[in-house]
Amino acid sequence: MELAMIETLKRLNRKVAMIVGAMLLLCAAFILADIVLRQIGTPFGGTDEISGYVMALATSWGMSFTLLELGHVRIDLLRGRVETFGRALFDLFAMVVMTGVIAMIALKSWPVVERSLTNGSRANTPLETPLAWVQLPWFAGWLWFAIMSACVTIAALSLIIKRRYAETETFVGAFAEQDTLQ
Template sequence: MELALITALRRLNRTIAMIVGLGLLGMAAFVVADIALRQVHASFGGSEELAGYAMALVSSWGMAYALLKFGHIRIDLVRSRTAGTVRTLFDIFSMVVMSAVVVMIAVKCWPVVERAIENGSRANTPLATPLAWVQIPWFAGWVWFAVMSCLVTLAAISLFVRGRGARTEPFIGAFAEQDMLK
């Protein structure tokens, strides 16, 4: 059951990453078109502001994808010198800590979004973008990362408790550079 959950989460995150990636490509095309227009003394205006919003969204939504693709940095100096159960416990500990931090970030993001909604806040720029339009999907990305991190952690703990801790390596392990070069 746990491994099926991880497979489903990987598939779902791949789809989300493709959608977010297409959005980022669209934003890059918009910026390039705006730069080209500036050469003939015209501009769409606000491309740098919109690109900043796009980066915030890509960052928050991309974190969950990076989690299951081993894209997060992890210092495994001690872990690399252990094996078996101790290594699995280090992996689970790192996931518990990551989950706690990400949940805390998601919780702390909500007051920012709530304030923007209540106040009808707008960006202090010529576009005067309603900040809630950007902050709600940004917040949703952090919530998704928190949910993902907790689900992965619970799957790893479940496997460990059931005596199948070695099965956690492919989704919560850390791979050193020298292992990847082999």
């Protein structure tokens, strides 16, 4: 059940990653068009602001994909020196800490969004972008990451309780070790 859930989350996050990737490609095309138009003398303007928004969204939404693909940086000084049970415990500890940090980020980012909605805040730029337009999907990305992190943590805990330690390594282990596990 746990591994099936992880596979479903991976498929879902791959779709999210494709959308984020398409968004980044569109942003790159927009910037390229602006650069070309600068040579003619009629640039769009605002590409730096828009690209900053796109990067914020790509970061918040891309973190879940990175989590499920074992792409987050890990310092595994002790983990590699212990057996399967010890590695599973280190991995679970890492996930509990990550889930706590990400939940706190999501929790603390909501007041930023709420204030923008309440005040009708706009960017202090020539585009005067309503900040809620960017902050709502940004917040949703952090919330999504917190939910994904919690689901992965629960799945790892469940497998550890069932004494299926080796199975946790496929979705919370260290990426460098994955080649040796296969």
